[in-house]
Amino acid sequence: MSEDARGRPEDEERGPGGVHHTFVVMEELLEKLKTLDYEHEVLLKHNMKALSRHYFVSNPHVASNPGEQFFLFTVIASWLITVAGRPFPAPREDDEPYATVSNILAELRAFGVKVDFPPTKLKAGSGEQVCLVLDRLAEQALRKRGFTFRRPNYPAEAAEDESVMEDHAELALGKVEEDMVSRTNHSEVDLSSKPEGVLESRVDPAEWGLEVERVLPQLKVTIHTDSKDWRIHLDQMHQHRDGITASLKETKVLLDRLQEDLGKSLEKVNSREKYINTQLEHLTQEYRAAQAKLSQARELYQQASGGVTEKTRQLAEVSEELEEVKQGMEEKGSSMSDGAPMVKIKQSLTKLRQEVVQMDVRIGMVEHTLLQAKLREKNNMTRDMHASTLPEPALQPYV
Structure with a gap:
């Protein structure tokens, strides 16, 4: 099947089962990944759990985790591209999503696969486009390793020997015939060995009749027909x-x-x-001409879609850069127009003035205490000086 035929089908050409197409693609993708041994080469390396059958399917009934799914999608895609023969660096969690997706789609186009959807379809990490991209990359990796899917070879079944079942009805009939023959032979032996005289019975006829009535049901020979009888x-x-x-x-x-x-x-x-x-020959010719024009218009549309996809990718990159510049300008403007630093400075000055006043009060108290100490010391020195001065004796005249 060619790449175009297996590409994304249009909604009007899918039919009733088109809604479940993504589930089928995801199950086939999981089988291809297991064939490539992704458990040891991807999951163990990144310490991740195994994928479920519907992991990358975008459906309300399937649990989703966009961040984890997108990261795992980029990891598996980079690994598949590397296995397919084109070295691709493993993505990191802090990489730009649009840049990573654009690089993956560029590698996919390099393999000759047509891409008719914008990179934003892969940002969610799940959906039809994610499954298709991984499926195409898995096919390229399998082709690089020389793996091809083949038809299964079924072993030839040996013919069963027809077993001959034992016919119970024939055995039963054979037993009845043997019993009849044995009874006949026994009666012949009894007749040949009977005495020449007349035998007289000593059994009561009434008791004999009762005994016959009692054992009569047991003397009947019933031959049961088997449903398996030939x-x-x-x-x-x-x-x-x-x-x-x-x-x-x-x-x-x-x-x-x-x-x-x-x-x-x-x-x-x-x-x-x-x-x-x-x-209706002329209408048929007109219809064929319209079909040819429609096919040409579809080709032109696909070519234009490729250019629109590239422009959309560039627009997304420019928009992302513009958002970053706007965010930086808003942060600088908010920091310049914000009066919070002035309020903090004023509060600090007020607190500093209060501390200066308190310090002046403490200095005054210390100076007052020091002055009192000096005065007390001076008084003590004066008192000591007066106490140490002795009175001079009075001069008396000689007589």
């Missing part, structure tokens, strides 16, 4: 054959009549079809 099957086969033969005669007449009616109707349909074809 004689019964043979009789049934003869009956079915006779019934089929009788029904075939009546059915054959009806079938012949129906065949004639169908032949006449078919001839009428053919004649009407030829008439309609001759009458």
Whole structure:
């Protein structure tokens, strides 16, 4: 199947089962990844759990985690591109999403796969486009490793030996015949060995009659017919054959009549079809011309879609850069117009003035205490000086 035929189908060409197409692609992708041994080469390396059958399917009934799914999608895609023969660096969580997706689509185009959807379709990490991209990359990786899918070879079944089942009915009949023969032989032996005289019975006739009535049900020989008896099957086969033969005669007449009616109707349909074809020849030519124009328009649309996709990618990159510049300008403007630093400075000055006043009060108290200490010390020194000065003796005149 070519890449175009297996690409993304249009909505009007999908049919009733188009809604479940993504589930089928995801299951095939998982089988291809297992063939490539992605458990050891990807999951163990990044410490991730195994994928479920519908991991990358975007559906309300399937649990989703966009961040985890997008990262795992980029990791698997980069690994598949590397396995396919084109070295591709493993993505990191802090990489630009649009740049990573654009690089993956560029590698996919390099393999000759047509891409008719914008990169934004892969940003969610799940959906039809994600499954298709991974499926195409897995096919390229399998082709690089020389793996091809082949038809399974079924072993030839040995013919079973027909086992001959034991016919219980024949055994039962054989036993009955043997019993009858043995009884006959036994009676002949008894007759040959009977005495010449007349035997007289000493048994009461009434008791004999009662004993006969008691054992009479046990003396009856009942032959049970088995449903597996070949004689019964043979009789049934003869009956079915006779019934089929009788029904075939009546059915054959009806079938012949129906065949004639169908032949006449078919001839009428053919004649009407030829008439309609001759009458609508010009409309058929116009329709064919319209189909050719439609195919040309679709080709032009696909070519234009490729240019639009590239421009959309560039627009997304420019928009992302513009958003970053706007965010930086908003942060600088908010920091310049914000009066919070002035309020903090004023509060700090007020607090500093209060601390200066408190410090002045403490200095005054210390100076006052120091002055009192000096005065006290001066008084003590004065008192000591007066105490140490002795009084001089009075001069008395000589007599």
